[in-house]
Amino acid sequence: MTTPAPAPVSAPSAPAEKWNVLAIVGFVLSLLGTNIVAIVLGFIALSQVKKSGERGRGLALAAVIIGFASIVLYIIIFIATFAFVAATPSVTSY
Secondary structure (H helix, E strand, O other), X not given: OOOOOOOOOOOOOOOOOOEOHHHHHHHHHXXXXXXXXXXXXXXXXXXXXXXXXXXXXXXXXXXXXXXXXXXXXXXXXXXXXXXXXXXXXXXXXX
């Protein structure tokens, strides 16, 4: 009887870089519409990524940018709606 050859041993792979959780959460929340929370988490994540070297800088930047852009968009929509309602004549009949 022959003994089977042992399986080749592969070298251990390098550990995967860790993602910053706050960057991921901030990005998801910016897409869901909770803009203030997303902006705060994005700035905190940017600070953490800078200190620790984790991945997620792009997600944190996207959370901040999407958060601010959507707030500006909401303000423009509110002003336009208010101006439209103010400009339409009201019809009241007694």
